[in-house]
Amino acid sequence: xxxxxxxxxxxxxxxxxxxxxxxxxxxxxxxxxxxxxxxxxxxxxxxxxxxxxxxxxxxxxxxxxxxxxxxxxxxxxxxxxxxxxxxxxxxxxxxxxxxxxxxxxxxxxxxxxxxxxxxxxxxxxxxxxxxxxxxxxxxxxxxxxxxxxxxxxxxxxxxxxxxxxxxxxxxxxxxxxxxxxxxxxxxxxxxxxxxxxxxxxxxxxxxxxxxxxxxxxxxxxxxxxxxxxxxxxxxxxxxxxxxxxxxxxxxxxxxxxxxxxxxxx
Amino acid sequence: xxxxxxxxxxxxxxxxxxxxxxxxxxxxxxxxxxxxxxxxxxxxxxxxxxxxxxxxxxxxxxxxxxxxxxxxxxxxxxxxxxxxxxxxxxxxxxxxxxxxxxxxxxxxxxxxxxxxxxxxxxxxxxxxxxxxxxxxxxxxxxxxxxxxxxxxxxxxxxxxxxxxxxxxxxxxxxxxxxxxxxxxxxxxxxxxxxxxxxxxxxxxxxxxxxxxxxxxxxxxxxxxxxxxxxxxxxxxxxxxxxxxxxxxxxxxxxxxxxxxxxxxxxxx
Numbered sequence: 001x002x003x004x005x006x007x008x009x010x011x012x013x014x015x016x017x018x019x020x021x022x023x024x025x026x027x028x029x030x031x032x033x034x035x036x037x038x039x040x041x042x043x044x045x046x047x048x049x050x051x052x053x054x055x056x057x058x059x060x061x062x063x064x065x066x067x068x069x070x071x072x073x074x075x076x077x078x079x080x081x082x083x084x085x086x087x088x089x090x091x092x093x094x095x096x097x098x099x100x101x102x103x104x105x106x107x108x109x110x111x112x113x114x115x116x117x118x119x120x121x122x123x124x125x126x127x128x129x130x131x132x133x134x135x136x137x138x139x140x141x142x143x144x145x146x147x148x149x150x151x152x153x154x155x156x157x158x159x160x161x162x163x164x165x166x167x168x169x170x171x172x173x174x175x176x177x178x179x180x181x182x183x184x185x186x187x188x189x190x191x192x193x194x195x196x197x198x199x200x201x202x203x204x205x206x207x208x209x210x211x212x213x214x215x216x217x218x219x220x221x222x223x224x225x226x227x228x229x230x231x232x233x234x235x236x237x238x239x240x241x242x243x244x245x246x247x248x249x250x251x252x253x254x255x256x257x258x259x260x261x262x263x264x265x
Numbered sequence: 266x267x268x269x270x271x272x273x274x275x276x277x278x279x280x281x282x283x284x285x286x287x288x289x290x291x292x293x294x295x296x297x298x299x300x301x302x303x304x305x306x307x308x309x310x311x312x313x314x315x316x317x318x319x320x321x322x323x324x325x326x327x328x329x330x331x332x333x334x335x336x337x338x339x340x341x342x343x344x345x346x347x348x349x350x351x352x353x354x355x356x357x358x359x360x361x362x363x364x365x366x367x368x369x370x371x372x373x374x375x376x377x378x379x380x381x382x383x384x385x386x387x388x389x390x391x392x393x394x395x396x397x398x399x400x401x402x403x404x405x406x407x408x409x410x411x412x413x414x415x416x417x418x419x420x421x422x423x424x425x426x427x428x429x430x431x432x433x434x435x436x437x438x439x440x441x442x443x444x445x446x447x448x449x450x451x452x453x454x455x456x457x458x459x460x461x462x463x464x465x466x467x468x469x470x471x472x473x474x475x476x477x478x479x480x481x482x483x484x485x486x487x488x489x490x491x492x493x494x495x496x497x498x499x500x501x502x503x504x505x506x507x508x509x510x511x512x513x514x515x516x517x518x519x520x521x522x523x524x525x526x527x528x529x530x531x532x533x
Contacts, residue, residue: 051440051443051444074446075446075447078445079446082445083444085440087437089437089438089440089441091438091441092459092460093459094459102442102445102447103445105447105448105452106446106447106448107446108451113455114450158441159445162445162446
């Protein structure tokens with residue numbers, strides 16, 4: 001279970017991107033996080049595995065507090081958190097197998113990783129997982145020879161190689177065509193059930209969020225505005241999540257809201 | 266948007282690079298005036314130059330036909346140049362890799378970054394001939410001075426270019442390695458090296474080329490190799506032998522450029 005409480009993230013001295021956020025993800029549910037660009041979705045995911053350093057608040061995964069780990073302990077905790085990226089973030093010039101095995105880098109001593117002497121168990125697991133998502137025949141291809149959907153499958157397998165306790169997906173389908181995008185969402189959904197994994201997905205496509213997830217969290221300006229099952233996401237809730245401009249929201253707290261009518265007319 | 270279609274002009278000129286016309290033409294005029302002043306104020310001895318033309322003609326006349334009589338000397342000098350160039354390239358590239366990592370802003374902490382940049386700036390700030398003169402003074406005439414000179418020369422170029430490549434890497438791949446809990450060295454080997462590898466190989470081959478050329482030049486001030494042979498030939502007025510040496514140098518550089526161009530094309 002992932003438990004986030006009172007999470008604040010501020011870049012520099014500006015307005016916080018996350019403003020005291022609380023979120024619990026129990027069991028193996030698939031949770032979509034929706035919200036306009038700049039709402040803090042990406043920052044939230046990156047705070048969980050500490051690619052972004054939270055300003056304050058606590059994040060705990062299965063009773064291990066992630067938010068104050070350092071060095072070796074932090075790396076050990078990251079091994080248990082799989083991440084999937086919008087632009088896949090594969091190492092283009094390495095083979096699919098090397099990319100997949102890079103999911104084990106947190107476990108493997110440096111010299112074995114550098115000399116590509118992967119344990120038999122890892123190789124077996126890699127082939128099984130690649131077979132499961134349909135890319136086993138690409139094992140020796142270079143990652144940049146694959147299509148977008150195939151590349152994201154490599155990204156998924158890399159994350160699963162970590163034997164993660166949770167999967168974070170940051171706009172996993174935003175670089176893909178609609179058809180492939182649905183396949184990846186379907187894949188994430190079924191893998192969640194298969195491996196009993198909670199999955200957190202940042203997503204812009206609300207239709208896909210409704211279809212493929214169990215719960216939708218709507219964020220706006222660093223706060224959670226909506227948190228319920230997809231069927232309860234009605235027009236009013238959508239308006240609340242997506243309406244307005246950042247200036248308007250900030251204006252409510254300090255200065256009067258600037259009139260938007262002038263520039264729109 | 267009250268402007269109608271008719272009011273737009275029908276001719277168009279690219280906006281000038283320097284918007285202020287006074288500055289634009291003033292700058293051009295300043296360069297011209299300075300060049301004129303420099304020509305008139307430098308002590309050019311036109312009469313001596315005119316006499317020199319006759320001398321140049323004598324040298325060229327004396328150099329034709331080129332003489333390959335002492336080809337043993339030529340081959341020895343040339344082989345020495347190749348050895349110098351290869352040793353300097355290997356040493357220079359090996360040194361360049363850690364220095365490049367030190368001098369990459371995105372990977373190195375600030376003090377290390379400044380140190381790395383400082384090493385590169387020092388290595389770049391002197392022309393190889395000047396470095397060669399220093400090393401000849403320090404370690405004596407001969408190939409060792411040449412190798413040391415070209416190592417410095419290689420570090421200045423390869424480390425700088427490699428550091429710039431490291432700063433351009435796709436950070437997402439590094440982020441992915443950090444997110445799986447990989448350590449520092451594993452991250453370097455999996456996310457950084459593959460991205461800079463083609464540039465690294467290209468630079469090394471280019472540098473070998475470049476060192477071969479430079480070894481002829483630094484040889485003239487006593488740092489060994491074919492350059493020393495060439496300097497001796499000039500010193501003894503053996504212009505025909507000097508021409509033969511020059512022809513061999515040009516030929517060798519053409520061949521090595523051709524080969525390195527082919528290799529660099531294929532490593533993508």
